[in-house]
Amino acid sequence: AQSVTQLGSHVSVSEGALVLLRCNYSSSVPPYLFWYVQYPNQGLQLLLKYTTGATLVKGINGFEAEFKKSETSFHLTKPSAHMSDAAEYFCAVSERGANNLFFGTGTRLTVIP
C-alpha cells in the first residue's frame, strides 16, 4: 500500500530564504512522485513530477525536487522564497501504471516579508 508522509504541517520562511518541504513515501516498489500546490480557494496545480530518469526534477516557479530511493524521499526545494509562494503544498504518489494519487497531509508555507 502507498503512503506519503509530509513532515511539518506548517513551514515559515523569510522572503529570499531557502524553501525546503519534506516528503517521504512508503511503497514496496518506487512509485511515481508528484508535488502539487494549492492556492486559497483553488484547485491543485502540478509543480513537478518524477517518473523515471534523472532524479533531480525541475518544476514550475523555480521549484525542484530530488528523488532519493535510499531515503525514500522526494523533498521539494526552492533557493529563494517569494511572497507569491505562500500556499499549501502536497506531495503525492501513484503506482506505476496507475493514475490515482495518494496524497500527503500537506504543508502550509508562509513567506514572511
Place this chain on the structure above:
Amino acid sequence: DSGVTQTPKHLITATGQRVTLRCSPRSGDLSVYWYQQSLDQGLQFLIQYYNGEERAKGNILERFSAQQFPDLHSELNLSSLELGDSALYFCASTQGVNTEAFFGQGTRLTVV
C-alpha cells in the same frame, strides 16, 4: 484555467439529503477522478472512471456513487448526507496512463 469544470462551486444542504456534483473533464481526457478534501481526512482518492467504466476505487463510502457518461462528463452522487461529509470535492482528468492530472476548482459541500 485547468480546463476541468466543476459545478456547482458551493452547495449547502441538510443532513439526510442527496446531492449531485458534476465534472466536465478537459477536452480529450478519457479518465476522471474524484477526490475528497476534508480537515480530518486530508485529500483522499474516491473513485476513477475511464471512458465510462469504473477503473479504480479508493475510500468511497457506500452512500456515494459516481458515473461517467458517453460525453465523458462525470457525476458524483452523495446520499444520506451527514455532517462529516462536509468537504471540498475535487474532480481531476487525465489523458492517459501516468500523464499529468488536471484538477478542477472543486465543489465545496456544506452539510448542516
